[in-house]
Each structure stands twice: as structure tokens, then as C-alpha cells.
Amino acid sequence: MTDQLRPDGTLRHLITLEGLSRDWMERLLERSQSFVRPLGARPPVSHALAGRTVANLFTEPSTRTRVSFELAAKRLGAHVVNLEVQLSSRIKGESMLDTVYTLQALHVDAMVIRDAEAGVPAAVAANVAPHVSVLSAGEAHLSHPTQGLLDALTVRQHRKRLDSLSIAIVGDIRHSRVARSDYHVFRALGCPDLRIVAPPALMPAAEEFAGCSRHTSLKTGLKDVDVVMMLRIQKERMGQADLPDADRYFAKYGLTPERLAGARPDAIVMHPQPMNRGIEISSDVADGPQSVIRDQVRNGVAVRMAVLEEVLVAGTGAG
Amino acid sequence: MTDQLRPDGTLRHLITLEGLSRDWMERLLERSQSFVRPLGARPPVSHALAGRTVANLFTEPSTRTRVSFELAAKRLGAHVVNLEVQLSSRIKGESMLDTVYTLQALHVDAMVIRDAEAGVPAAVAANVAPHVSVLSAGEAHLSHPTQGLLDALTVRQHRKRLDSLSIAIVGDIRHSRVARSDYHVFRALGCPDLRIVAPPALMPAAEEFAGCSRHTSLKTGLKDVDVVMMLRIQKERMGQADLPDADRYFAKYGLTPERLAGARPDAIVMHPQPMNRGIEISSDVADGPQSVIRDQVRNGVAVRMAVLEEVLVAGTGAG
Amino acid sequence: MTDQLRPDGTLRHLITLEGLSRDWMERLLERSQSFVRPLGARPPVSHALAGRTVANLFTEPSTRTRVSFELAAKRLGAHVVNLEVQLSSRIKGESMLDTVYTLQALHVDAMVIRDAEAGVPAAVAANVAPHVSVLSAGEAHLSHPTQGLLDALTVRQHRKRLDSLSIAIVGDIRHSRVARSDYHVFRALGCPDLRIVAPPALMPAAEEFAGCSRHTSLKTGLKDVDVVMMLRIQKERMGQADLPDADRYFAKYGLTPERLAGARPDAIVMHPQPMNRGIEISSDVADGPQSVIRDQVRNGVAVRMAVLEEVLVAGTGAG
Known part of the structure; x- marks a missing residue:
């Protein structure tokens, strides 16, 4: 999974932490920390992702991880759409890819995917256009x-x-x-x-x-x-x-x-x-x-904001 | 339920109307009236709740009350997330509270709760942090x-x-x-x-x-x-x-x-x-x-705007 | 279905293409083309529908057409609510109309309806207030x-x-x-x-x-x-x-x-x-x-933006 990074070293996809460097991780954690606020304080909001679209593709929509990604994206100003889909059941017959191509044609910039079958996020990432990012929100027993x-x-x-x-x-x-x-x-x-x-x-x-x-x-x-x-x-x-x-x-x-x-x-x-x-x-x-x-939950939104920002903004030269 | 009000007399939670004063009700209705528009006119929109987050926790998501709360919050500029959860089935084992603490850690400011079991909104309200508000959207046969x-x-x-x-x-x-x-x-x-x-x-x-x-x-x-x-x-x-x-x-x-x-x-x-x-x-x-x-439906959004505004803005000294 | 157009020739409802003129179609397609961007470019966003509300009424929520309408509305600045409802099962007993009147009373400006039963979009359109538009997102075997x-x-x-x-x-x-x-x-x-x-x-x-x-x-x-x-x-x-x-x-x-x-x-x-x-x-x-x-999918958002804009803006004299 060396192709999670762009040539300039910024993140394009996030599918596994395996192989990512200590440097990258420390930079990402530092950026995440800047989004952390104490309980009761207002969370940071911005327009960094204004005009961008994030699609949450979860097999079951009412999870805390889906809500965490949704709020991270919204607080950065993105449009968010939630879909309840099981991509893995569609791997055969290539209809998983038709779903992905459709979302891409709808100008979705990032696809957040949770799937119980191994290999789904990587298969999607291998097929999307260069400007689209894939973020795993939980893949089988392998990666989160x-x-x-x-x-x-x-x-x-x-x-x-x-x-x-x-x-x-x-x-x-x-x-x-x-x-x-x-x-x-x-x-x-x-x-x-x-x-x-x-x-x-x-x-x-x-x-x-x-x-x-x-x-x-x-x-x-x-x-x-x-x-x-x-x-x-x-x-x-x-x-x-x-x-x-x-x-x-x-x-x-x-x-x-x-x-x-x-x-x-x-x-x-x-x-x-x-x-x-x-x-x-x-x-x-x-x-x-x-x-x-409870700190873990709060930190989850911060990390997801940092990740969304890096994949959607940094790669365009605007970050 | 005397603790629905803050020391300054503004609303913090809305779980029952029992015990709220005529003065408070009249003030709330007056504010609600200011949000009412005739059919065909544009509803009022503002940024009063910009950066705030409202979570709708309904056991069944496709209800008019959920949509009414959702539109009230959005028209005041809040972020809204919808979750389909049955909190009451989780009261035992404390996992209801884990769900609530999670939402709170995600910087949710108001939780709108519909549940068929008596006591759920009050139980949540008794456990959230001081800046979080609980609004009942229907509790058993007791309160709406x-x-x-x-x-x-x-x-x-x-x-x-x-x-x-x-x-x-x-x-x-x-x-x-x-x-x-x-x-x-x-x-x-x-x-x-x-x-x-x-x-x-x-x-x-x-x-x-x-x-x-x-x-x-x-x-x-x-x-x-x-x-x-x-x-x-x-x-x-x-x-x-x-x-x-x-x-x-x-x-x-x-x-x-x-x-x-x-x-x-x-x-x-x-x-x-x-x-x-x-x-x-x-x-x-x-x-x-x-x-x-039909006037009742229209007035429902107005009342919910007034309530959301009071619990989320008035209490901060900004109202 | 001559009443899809307003007296000034702009679209009010879109239920069928039957009977719409070549002129109208060519104008709509031209406007749609102005919303088309190549894959990888940012889609156009605006505030043309700021303060307006679009309700998606789909019998099954996870369809590409629902997402396409949702993104079209959001990119024009509208508020969007999604409801999973089967209006046709409610035609008897008039409760379909109660649902419609409720949405109208909530200041919903446009209802996007997919239903498997013939006649549902027209029945809704025949009953909404003059400022409300009905857009079919698929009606039985008849019209899309x-x-x-x-x-x-x-x-x-x-x-x-x-x-x-x-x-x-x-x-x-x-x-x-x-x-x-x-x-x-x-x-x-x-x-x-x-x-x-x-x-x-x-x-x-x-x-x-x-x-x-x-x-x-x-x-x-x-x-x-x-x-x-x-x-x-x-x-x-x-x-x-x-x-x-x-x-x-x-x-x-x-x-x-x-x-x-x-x-x-x-x-x-x-x-x-x-x-x-x-x-x-x-x-x-x-x-x-x-x-x-894949061009068809991309063009779908553009067409839906043009349609939403025409029914919601043009008819008010602001377009």
C-alpha cells in the first residue's frame, strides 16, 4: 500500500497504517491536536472543504464512526451524503465498481468506506480517478x-x-x-x-x-x-x-x-x-x-478532520 | 424536573411542560410567533446556531417530528446528524449512557430524543455535561x-x-x-x-x-x-x-x-x-x-426554533 | 399535464416530458450544460436556493437518483431532508395528502418523489399550494x-x-x-x-x-x-x-x-x-x-440543478 501517499508525500488514501512513516504520523497527529477542544468548548469549524463532497458508505448507518466522519466533514464545510451499501456483496460482477464510478461522476471527492470484507477499500482505491480519495472506516479484521x-x-x-x-x-x-x-x-x-x-x-x-x-x-x-x-x-x-x-x-x-x-x-x-x-x-x-x-471519542473527530483536510486540501497545493 | 431551567431562568432541557411557569411559556410562545411565516412565504433563516450540533435520536427516523426538528435546527444554521437508536433497550448495562457520552464527546450540543420508554430523556439529562441540552420529542405516554x-x-x-x-x-x-x-x-x-x-x-x-x-x-x-x-x-x-x-x-x-x-x-x-x-x-x-x-404543523417548526435557540444561545449569555 | 408550466412558461412541476416543447427542452439543456464540469474539476456551487427546502421522498433511500438530487440541491445552497416513505400505499384514506400537507406546512418548497405506483406525483402536484413544486424521480413504468x-x-x-x-x-x-x-x-x-x-x-x-x-x-x-x-x-x-x-x-x-x-x-x-x-x-x-x-451520471446532477433552479427560482421572478 505504498500508493497511499502522493508524490509530494501527502496522503491520498488512508486504508492501512502499515508502512506509513513515523514522520507522517507525527505530522498528522500534530495537525489533529490543533482540532482538539475541551468538552464544552466549541469545536473548530471552517470552510476548508467548501464545495467538496464526502460520501459515507456504511453497511449499517447508525454507528458512532459514521457520525464522527460526518461531523468532521461538515465542520470543515463539506457536503456529506450517507449511503447504506454493502460493497463487498457486489465485488463479483463488477457492480461495486459501478457504484464507485457513479459516486465519482457525481463529483464525490472522498469515499469513507466500512465493509466487513477484506480488500474492499483497496479495490475501490485502485479504481478511482486521481483526484478521489478513499478512507477506510473499518475493514474486516484487518484495519481501522x-x-x-x-x-x-x-x-x-x-x-x-x-x-x-x-x-x-x-x-x-x-x-x-x-x-x-x-x-x-x-x-x-x-x-x-x-x-x-x-x-x-x-x-x-x-x-x-x-x-x-x-x-x-x-x-x-x-x-x-x-x-x-x-x-x-x-x-x-x-x-x-x-x-x-x-x-x-x-x-x-x-x-x-x-x-x-x-x-x-x-x-x-x-x-x-x-x-x-x-x-x-x-x-x-x-x-x-x-x-x-471519552477522550478517544473526542480525538476521533479531530483525527478525521486532519485526515480529510490532508487528502482533500493538501494534495491540491492549496494546503 | 425543576432543573429544566438554568439559574438565570432560561431553559436548559425540555423534557416536560409540568412545572414550567406561565411567564416562561408566554415568553417562549412570543418568540415562537416571531418565527412563524404564512404558507408560501420564506421561513426565517439565520446563523444563530452556526457551529452548533444537534443530534436527532429517534427510534424510527421517518417521522414528521424528526423532520420538523431537523429543519428548525438547519434554518438556524446548526449541523444536524440523525441517528436511529433505541436508547431504552440499552438502559440496562449502562450502554445508553455510553451512547450519550459518545455524542457529547463529539461536541453534540443538543440531543433530541424520542423513545417509547418512560424516563429516558430525564436519565440522559441527568448525565450530560453542563453545556449539553436534552429535548424530548416524545416520551412514552407521558410527555411531548x-x-x-x-x-x-x-x-x-x-x-x-x-x-x-x-x-x-x-x-x-x-x-x-x-x-x-x-x-x-x-x-x-x-x-x-x-x-x-x-x-x-x-x-x-x-x-x-x-x-x-x-x-x-x-x-x-x-x-x-x-x-x-x-x-x-x-x-x-x-x-x-x-x-x-x-x-x-x-x-x-x-x-x-x-x-x-x-x-x-x-x-x-x-x-x-x-x-x-x-x-x-x-x-x-x-x-x-x-x-x-395544518397551522399546527407550521407552528411546530417555529416552536422548535424558539426552543433550540433558547437552550443553545440564551444560556451562553449571547442571547 | 399542461399544468407543469407556469403562465410565464417556466417550469413549476416536472412529472413527465410528454407535452413539453422543444424550446423549453433546449433551454433547459443549455442551462444544464452550464452546470457540467469535467471529472476532477470542482462542481459549481452557489447560494441560488439559500433558505429553500427540498424533501426527497423515496421508497428506498440508497439510490443513486436520491443522492444525485440531494447533491444538486445542496450545491445550490438548499436545505435537504430525506424521508423514506411509500406514498402510494397511503393513497386510500387520504393520508398521502396529509403527508404532503405536512411537508408543505414545514415550508418544503420542492418534493422529489419516487414511487412505484402510477399517478402519485400528479396526485401530489394537484394538491400542493401554488408555491410548491413536485419533481418525479421515477414513477412506475411511466416516467423518469x-x-x-x-x-x-x-x-x-x-x-x-x-x-x-x-x-x-x-x-x-x-x-x-x-x-x-x-x-x-x-x-x-x-x-x-x-x-x-x-x-x-x-x-x-x-x-x-x-x-x-x-x-x-x-x-x-x-x-x-x-x-x-x-x-x-x-x-x-x-x-x-x-x-x-x-x-x-x-x-x-x-x-x-x-x-x-x-x-x-x-x-x-x-x-x-x-x-x-x-x-x-x-x-x-x-x-x-x-x-x-459515466457521462450520464455526471450530467444527471447538472440536469437536476437546472430543474431545481428553474422551479424554485425562475418562478419567483428572481431568475
């Missing part, structure tokens, strides 16, 4: 790049630099696009101690997550970490994990104040949401003083 | 405050003062949030003769609607009234009302020109819509010269 | 006027004048609203050789498409034509056409490079989309050098 960036932004707000931190990602790593995007961004930003913590059946394949230590014990996985990134567990996965019900999963992998006490005293707790409270995380922790979960 | 206000505005446009009027509310009072909100606003504005007219089984509990006379006969209920407010009857309620089918319901409680003749000659006829024509109201009456049903 | 106009615009971009062209419309003519609207516009613009090509069972009734030659052979139908307009075939129609499956339909009526070779060497190929590739058209042709299918 704006989530990775907002997670990195959240860590930086609380810890400045990642290159001396210990970070544990906990839960269903095997099926998680969030874990994979976090892995790419945390590694690129120099995190020296990145741990994945999961039941054996939810560990990723051996060749993935190179350089991470692997822990099936939550206790050893969390020991002295600076950041605990909890993942959502799908209920149907618990059987595969030999932890057949929510109670047993929680008993072994749920984050409680007691377990969290094994991390550094100032460790922060993150979760991409939606949370299964009482399954992977207790409400005490989710709403406790170490939780930065 | 903007409907009450638009009904009062409609009456005032035709009769100036409510404190010498006779008003009859007719139909399924027991299950009607419209009836309850109308009751609160009509009483607060001094209506001296407020009647509820219903089959016995659709009468509210004895402790509700204090001060209203109760009529099971449409004829006595309508006698010499100035305003007839018809309610929608759900078909499944007719069995409970011992009026097992539409024809029998219409024969006994349907508003026809003959029945309407028992009211004052200049009485106005109202209905919150959608109407069951031929069941609770005949088309002759619904489309007749005494009907002000 | 903006599609006809965008098809004519596409032909003109490639061939300047229609009055010396041979045009073949191929496929399920009988059930096609596109074919009927194309017929009206192509005839009005003077096309001297308009052919319909279909299996016998998909031919329209004898009294329709007056002046067109009829061909059951694709070969004779395409001979030396300048324009090939392919239609979408519904899979369930193929049985009626005595061509029981897709392979047999394609063998007899599918457009391949070999069949296209029988047309003029510079013939253009059109399709209203969505395409059934491999059934009515081969991908070689759909994506080939003679295809102008």
Missing part, C-alpha cells in the same frame, strides 16, 4: 486506521512520547482491526514494549504482531504497563476462547480495579467502544479516574 | 412538550388569550403524551374550562388531569367549547375501549360536522397527526373551515 | 423525466443535434420508465429515426411509442445507429420474454463488441444503470471507448 491514529493521539496527550512506554492490548486480538491498526501506529511511533494479551484461541497467527510479547495471563500482561487498551469481545467468540460465558470471560480477562492495580499507578485505560461492561471491563474502571475512553 | 407548546401557539393565534376558553381534548387520553402536555400548557396559561372526553376504558387514572371535567359523552364534552383537540386512536386500543371496531368508534367518538355543531360556531379543530380519517375524525371536519391542523 | 433529460444532454454533448440521428433503445421497453421519457425527449428534439428493440413479449402496446420502428432482432435494430441506449432487464422478466435465463437473454439481446460493430463506427453506448453486466451488456462495451455511461 483512524481508530489507530486517535488511539495514538490519546496516548500522546497523556504521556507525550511513546518511545518509552509499555502498552498492553487486551482481548480478542485475533479478530480485531483496532488491534492491528494500534499495533502499526504504536510500533511506528517507537513503543518499545508492546504486549498482546488474549486467551490462546484469540491470539493472532504467529507471523502477525512481530515484536510484541504474548501473554495469556492478564496479570503478567498488565504488569507495570503505562497504557491498557481493552478490546470489545463478541459474545460468539467466547466459546472459541474456551471461556464459554460472559462470567468466565470476565473472571479471567475482565479489567477490574484489582487487575488494573498491577499496571503503573498512573496507567491510562482505553477502549474503542462500544463496551461490554461487566464482560471485558468493569464499570468501575470504565468510568474511573484512569479511563480516557 | 414541543407538541404542547405548538398547540398552545395555535390556540393563541386564533383566540388570543386562553384564560377565558373552553377546550375539549377527545380520544385516547389514557395513553396520550399529547394530552398530558396539552393539559400542562393549557392549565398553566389559565384555561378555566378544560375537558377530557373519552370512553371509560381510555380515561386516565383519577389522580391525573386534576381540575379537568371528564366526559364519556362526546355531545356533552363538546358543548359550547372554543377548541376541540382530537387525538389519534391506535387501532389496538379500540377493543379496550369496548368499541371493538373503527365503525363503532367513529359512531360514538368520531368528530363529524354534526357533532362539531354542538361546539361554539367559531370553534377551532386541532389534531396532532397522523390522523385516522373516518375513525376519530371525518374528512369533512379535518379539511373544513374550522380546522387549523 | 430527469433521466430523459440527462440522456438527451449526453447525446447532445457527443452529437450536437438530434435531428439527424438514428437512436436505438434496447431491452425491456414495455416496463421501462426510462424508455418512455427518452422517447418523449428524443422525439421532441427531432430525432428522425428512433427504434425500439426488444423481445416480442417486452414490446410496449401498439399505441405507444408512435413513430418508432420496432425490431425484435438486435442486428437490424442497431444497424447504422448513432446512439445505442441499453435498458436494465429485471431477471424476473426474462421468463416472460421467452428467454428463460441470463445466458439466453445475453445471447440474443446482450450488447457485445461484435453487435455494436453493426452500428456506426462512432456510435455511443448509454445505460441508465444499474447495469447487469453479462446480461444486457458486456463489460467490454460498458467500459469501452464508445461508452458514455
Whole structure:
């Protein structure tokens, strides 16, 4: 995916964080930070994307990620259209591409795509005209790049630099696009101690997550970490994990104040949401003083504004 | 619900009309009136809410109330996002609050909520940050405050003062949030003769609607009234009302020109819509010269503009 | 439908192209052309419809036509609301009209309606207030006027004048609203050789498409034509056409490079989309050098901008 960047080094598509440089990431996070406002303050609005059009192509429209992209685009002055489509079911017969060509002919400048099938955003990106950008909003179990960036932004707000931190990602790593995007961004930003913590059946394949230590014990996985990134567990996965019900999963992998006490005293707790409270995380922790979960949401709009601005403005020489 | 108002007396949340003062209501109706334009004239537009964000949280998105709130917000310059969510099914496990915190972290300033379960708007209001407002767009059988206000505005446009009027509310009072909100606003504005007219089984509990006379006969209920407010009857309620089918319901409680003749000659006829024509109201009456049903719709946008303006602008000291 | 025009000759409603004059069509196409931009250029945006409201009433919201109308309205500065409604199921009991009156009372200026039942747009148009416009976005098998106009615009971009062209419309003519609207516009613009090509069972009734030659052979139908307009075939129609499956339909009526070779060497190929590739058209042709299918989509927004502008601005004396 080297072709996510334009010749001038600015972003054209955002499909995966894999392969993007530390420099690019730091610049993007800095720009994102400029869009962050505290809760209760007015969010920044501008006309940077006036006359531009962003299409949200989601298989299910009522998600927080769709709303986050929609508000990011609107606050930059773009027109937004929402479509409920499942592109993957159309890959055969080329009708996925007909949908894409249609949107392009309608002068859509950026397509934000969430799809459960691997390869859809890249297939679209390979076929759009040079001025059109594709942004993944979640691709199968593989990639959720704006989530990775907002997670990195959240860590930086609380810890400045990642290159001396210990970070544990906990839960269903095997099926998680969030874990994979976090892995790419945390590694690129120099995190020296990145741990994945999961039941054996939810560990990723051996060749993935190179350089991470692997822990099936939550206790050893969390020991002295600076950041605990909890993942959502799908209920149907618990059987595969030999932890057949929510109670047993929680008993072994749920984050409680007691377990969290094994991390550094100032460790922060993150979760991409939606949370299964009482399954992977207790409400005490989710709403406790170490939780930065709501910061993640706020940072999500900021990151998406920075990404939309870069793909739609920077590339035209106007940025 | 005394905490609907801010210390300076301006509205922060609008969840029920119960307990709001006559002064506040009259000021709100006056401001609403300033947003009213005749059919065919351009509606007022402004930038009063520029940079603000309104989220519509409806369990079913294609309702006239959702569109009315959406247009009110857009004409004041706000950004609007629509979400189809059922918050009540999420009350357990606290995930309702996670949805609310997420929207708040996305810098949503006002949440417009319709939910079939009692207590949802108040539960949200009790948990949002100080700068966020909650507006009920219909709560169970309990409250539909903007409907009450638009009904009062409609009456005032035709009769100036409510404190010498006779008003009859007719139909399924027991299950009607419209009836309850109308009751609160009509009483607060001094209506001296407020009647509820219903089959016995659709009468509210004895402790509700204090001060209203109760009529099971449409004829006595309508006698010499100035305003007839018809309610929608759900078909499944007719069995409970011992009026097992539409024809029998219409024969006994349907508003026809003959029945309407028992009211004052200049009485106005109202209905919150959608109407069951031929069941609770005949088309002759619904489309007749005494009907002000379409005025109610027009007044709905005006009231919602006034409410949005007050909760989002007045409270900041900018109003 | 003579009442589509106002006394001053400008458009008020657009329900069918039947009966509209060549002059009007040419003026509209000229204005549409002024909104056309090449792929990759910024589309024109203005405030021509600032303060105006367009409601999209579609039975199914995720269609390219809905998005095309939505973007046309937004790029002219209008407020847009989308409603998913099936008006036809409501014709009885007059509740279709209650929905319409409600939208009108909300100061909606234009209603864009797609409905599977014949007569719905005209019934709405017959009942709205004088300042409200109704635009059909597809009515049963009868009419799809903006599609006809965008098809004519596409032909003109490639061939300047229609009055010396041979045009073949191929496929399920009988059930096609596109074919009927194309017929009206192509005839009005003077096309001297308009052919319909279909299996016998998909031919329209004898009294329709007056002046067109009829061909059951694709070969004779395409001979030396300048324009090939392919239609979408519904899979369930193929049985009626005595061509029981897709392979047999394609063998007899599918457009391949070999069949296209029988047309003029510079013939253009059109399709209203969505395409059934491999059934009515081969991908070689759909994506080939003679295809102008993507131009049609781009022209669709331009035509809808011109139509919205004319119904909403011209009629007020401001245009």
C-alpha cells in the first residue's frame, strides 16, 4: 500500500497504517491536536472543504464512526451524503465498481468506506480517478486506521512520547482491526514494549504482531504497563476462547480495579467502544479516574478532520 | 424536573411542560410567533446556531417530528446528524449512557430524543455535561412538550388569550403524551374550562388531569367549547375501549360536522397527526373551515426554533 | 399535464416530458450544460436556493437518483431532508395528502418523489399550494423525466443535434420508465429515426411509442445507429420474454463488441444503470471507448440543478 501517499508525500488514501512513516504520523497527529477542544468548548469549524463532497458508505448507518466522519466533514464545510451499501456483496460482477464510478461522476471527492470484507477499500482505491480519495472506516479484521491514529493521539496527550512506554492490548486480538491498526501506529511511533494479551484461541497467527510479547495471563500482561487498551469481545467468540460465558470471560480477562492495580499507578485505560461492561471491563474502571475512553471519542473527530483536510486540501497545493 | 431551567431562568432541557411557569411559556410562545411565516412565504433563516450540533435520536427516523426538528435546527444554521437508536433497550448495562457520552464527546450540543420508554430523556439529562441540552420529542405516554407548546401557539393565534376558553381534548387520553402536555400548557396559561372526553376504558387514572371535567359523552364534552383537540386512536386500543371496531368508534367518538355543531360556531379543530380519517375524525371536519391542523404543523417548526435557540444561545449569555 | 408550466412558461412541476416543447427542452439543456464540469474539476456551487427546502421522498433511500438530487440541491445552497416513505400505499384514506400537507406546512418548497405506483406525483402536484413544486424521480413504468433529460444532454454533448440521428433503445421497453421519457425527449428534439428493440413479449402496446420502428432482432435494430441506449432487464422478466435465463437473454439481446460493430463506427453506448453486466451488456462495451455511461451520471446532477433552479427560482421572478 505504498500508493497511499502522493508524490509530494501527502496522503491520498488512508486504508492501512502499515508502512506509513513515523514522520507522517507525527505530522498528522500534530495537525489533529490543533482540532482538539475541551468538552464544552466549541469545536473548530471552517470552510476548508467548501464545495467538496464526502460520501459515507456504511453497511449499517447508525454507528458512532459514521457520525464522527460526518461531523468532521461538515465542520470543515463539506457536503456529506450517507449511503447504506454493502460493497463487498457486489465485488463479483463488477457492480461495486459501478457504484464507485457513479459516486465519482457525481463529483464525490472522498469515499469513507466500512465493509466487513477484506480488500474492499483497496479495490475501490485502485479504481478511482486521481483526484478521489478513499478512507477506510473499518475493514474486516484487518484495519481501522483512524481508530489507530486517535488511539495514538490519546496516548500522546497523556504521556507525550511513546518511545518509552509499555502498552498492553487486551482481548480478542485475533479478530480485531483496532488491534492491528494500534499495533502499526504504536510500533511506528517507537513503543518499545508492546504486549498482546488474549486467551490462546484469540491470539493472532504467529507471523502477525512481530515484536510484541504474548501473554495469556492478564496479570503478567498488565504488569507495570503505562497504557491498557481493552478490546470489545463478541459474545460468539467466547466459546472459541474456551471461556464459554460472559462470567468466565470476565473472571479471567475482565479489567477490574484489582487487575488494573498491577499496571503503573498512573496507567491510562482505553477502549474503542462500544463496551461490554461487566464482560471485558468493569464499570468501575470504565468510568474511573484512569479511563480516557471519552477522550478517544473526542480525538476521533479531530483525527478525521486532519485526515480529510490532508487528502482533500493538501494534495491540491492549496494546503 | 425543576432543573429544566438554568439559574438565570432560561431553559436548559425540555423534557416536560409540568412545572414550567406561565411567564416562561408566554415568553417562549412570543418568540415562537416571531418565527412563524404564512404558507408560501420564506421561513426565517439565520446563523444563530452556526457551529452548533444537534443530534436527532429517534427510534424510527421517518417521522414528521424528526423532520420538523431537523429543519428548525438547519434554518438556524446548526449541523444536524440523525441517528436511529433505541436508547431504552440499552438502559440496562449502562450502554445508553455510553451512547450519550459518545455524542457529547463529539461536541453534540443538543440531543433530541424520542423513545417509547418512560424516563429516558430525564436519565440522559441527568448525565450530560453542563453545556449539553436534552429535548424530548416524545416520551412514552407521558410527555411531548414541543407538541404542547405548538398547540398552545395555535390556540393563541386564533383566540388570543386562553384564560377565558373552553377546550375539549377527545380520544385516547389514557395513553396520550399529547394530552398530558396539552393539559400542562393549557392549565398553566389559565384555561378555566378544560375537558377530557373519552370512553371509560381510555380515561386516565383519577389522580391525573386534576381540575379537568371528564366526559364519556362526546355531545356533552363538546358543548359550547372554543377548541376541540382530537387525538389519534391506535387501532389496538379500540377493543379496550369496548368499541371493538373503527365503525363503532367513529359512531360514538368520531368528530363529524354534526357533532362539531354542538361546539361554539367559531370553534377551532386541532389534531396532532397522523390522523385516522373516518375513525376519530371525518374528512369533512379535518379539511373544513374550522380546522387549523395544518397551522399546527407550521407552528411546530417555529416552536422548535424558539426552543433550540433558547437552550443553545440564551444560556451562553449571547442571547 | 399542461399544468407543469407556469403562465410565464417556466417550469413549476416536472412529472413527465410528454407535452413539453422543444424550446423549453433546449433551454433547459443549455442551462444544464452550464452546470457540467469535467471529472476532477470542482462542481459549481452557489447560494441560488439559500433558505429553500427540498424533501426527497423515496421508497428506498440508497439510490443513486436520491443522492444525485440531494447533491444538486445542496450545491445550490438548499436545505435537504430525506424521508423514506411509500406514498402510494397511503393513497386510500387520504393520508398521502396529509403527508404532503405536512411537508408543505414545514415550508418544503420542492418534493422529489419516487414511487412505484402510477399517478402519485400528479396526485401530489394537484394538491400542493401554488408555491410548491413536485419533481418525479421515477414513477412506475411511466416516467423518469430527469433521466430523459440527462440522456438527451449526453447525446447532445457527443452529437450536437438530434435531428439527424438514428437512436436505438434496447431491452425491456414495455416496463421501462426510462424508455418512455427518452422517447418523449428524443422525439421532441427531432430525432428522425428512433427504434425500439426488444423481445416480442417486452414490446410496449401498439399505441405507444408512435413513430418508432420496432425490431425484435438486435442486428437490424442497431444497424447504422448513432446512439445505442441499453435498458436494465429485471431477471424476473426474462421468463416472460421467452428467454428463460441470463445466458439466453445475453445471447440474443446482450450488447457485445461484435453487435455494436453493426452500428456506426462512432456510435455511443448509454445505460441508465444499474447495469447487469453479462446480461444486457458486456463489460467490454460498458467500459469501452464508445461508452458514455459515466457521462450520464455526471450530467444527471447538472440536469437536476437546472430543474431545481428553474422551479424554485425562475418562478419567483428572481431568475
